[in-house]
Amino acid sequence: QLxxxxxxxxxxxxxxxxxxxxxxxxxxxxxxxxxVQSVTNANAVEFAQMSKExxxxxxxxxxxxxxxxxxxxxxxxxxxxxxxxxxTLSGVLHLxxxxxxxxxxxADIVTGQMNAFHLSVNDVTRIxxxxxxxxxxxxxxILQLNEALRNTAPIAYTAGVGIEETCAALGTLAxxxxxxxxxxxxxxxxxxxxITSTKLSKKAYxxxxxxxxx
Numbered sequence: 022q023l024x025x026x027x028x029x030x031x032x033x034x035x036x037x038x039x040x041x042x043x044x045x046x047x048x049x050x051x052x053x054x055x056x057v058q059s060v061t062n063a064n065a066v067e068f069a070q071m072s073k074e075x076x077x078x079x080x081x082x083x084x085x086x087x088x089x090x091x092x093x094x095x096x097x098x099x100x101x102x103x104x105x106x107x108x109t110l111s112g113v114l115h116l117x118x119x120x121x122x123x124x125x126x127x128a129d130i131v132t133g134q135m136n137a138f139h140l141s142v143n144d145v146t147r148i149x150x151x152x153x154x155x156x157x158x159x160x161x162x163i164l165q166l167n168e169a170l171r172n173t174a175p176i177a178y179t180a181g182v183g184i185e186e187t188c189a190a191l192g193t194l195a196x197x198x199x200x201x202x203x204x205x206x207x208x209x210x211x212x213x214x215x216i217t218s219t220k221l222s223k224k225a226y227x228x229x230x231x232x233x234x235x
Contacts, residue, residue, distance in 0.1 A: 053090040060094060063103035074107050082114050088124060089114065095128035105142050109135075112145035119153050120163040130167045137174035138184050151188050159192030165201040166191060172205030173212070180212045 054075070058068050075093055079086025092113050096106040109131060117127035134140070134148050156163050169191045177187040187208070194204035226232075 050087050050090060053087055053094065057090060057093050057097060060097045061103040061106065067103040067107075071103055071107050074110055078111060078114055083118060084114055084124070092117075092124040092128055095125050096132060099128060099132040100136075101132060108142040109145050112149050116149045116152065116163075119149070120156060122163055126164070130163065133167070134170060134174065134184060137170065138178050140184075148184065151184050155188040155192045159195045160198070161192060161195035161200050161204075165195070168201045169194075169203075169205035169208070172202060173208045176209050176212045176216070180216055182212065 054068075054072060057063075057071060061067070061071075063071060071093060075089045076086050078084065078089045082089070084092075089110065093106055093110055096109055096113065097103070101109060113124065113127045113131050116122075116131060117124050120127075122130075130152070131145060131148060134152070135142075135144065140148065152163060152166060155161065155166055161169075166188065170187070173187055173191065174184075177183075190208055191204050194200070194207060199207060
């Protein structure tokens with residue numbers, strides 16, 4: 022029935038062109054997955070799971086399987102193993118779609134925050150939600166927020182501050198027209214001041230009713 026429907030729409034020449042295009046898409050996808058396998062050195066079971074996830078997302082999101090496979094490559098090149106990359110891929114595609122950014126950018130952002138805040142693949146949805154919520158409710162966008170987090174996230178983690186509080190602070194700075202690297206630098210200095218506080222600054226904290234472990 023499908024063949025009859027296609028034949029009714031396409032001429033012979035168009036059918037041939039259509040068939041060649043299908044072959045090319047399949048070949049490009051196979052080549053891309055071969056790159057993924059070479060980067061991860063995944064075994065047969067891991068590679069089968071990766072392929073299954075890529076194809077699932079290619080049929081259920083706005084991205085093709087080819088694009089999902091490219092995102093998988095970005096994740097593995099950013100240091101994730103086969104299993105972790107497979108579990109992270111869905112979150113990367115959703116972050117890219119929600120914030121209208123490229124898949125490579127989304128992969129860099131997700132893996133960057135996972136590493137900076139010492140989070141795991143189980144926290145990908147949390148990361149996506151926090152970043153997207155901050156951008157939707159403050160005067161910053163995902164790329165500016167990520168630029169700020171590059172300066173701030175490592176010392177925020179050292180200070181015991183989570184991604185939620187860090188993004189809330191950066192969102193507040195953005196609302197006051199301090200964005201990107203500038204806001205990251207300012208917040209980094211604030212965290213550094215708290216970590217290296219002297220007795221004098223502790224006295225100031227006490228007067229403000231702020232209790233800190235120094």
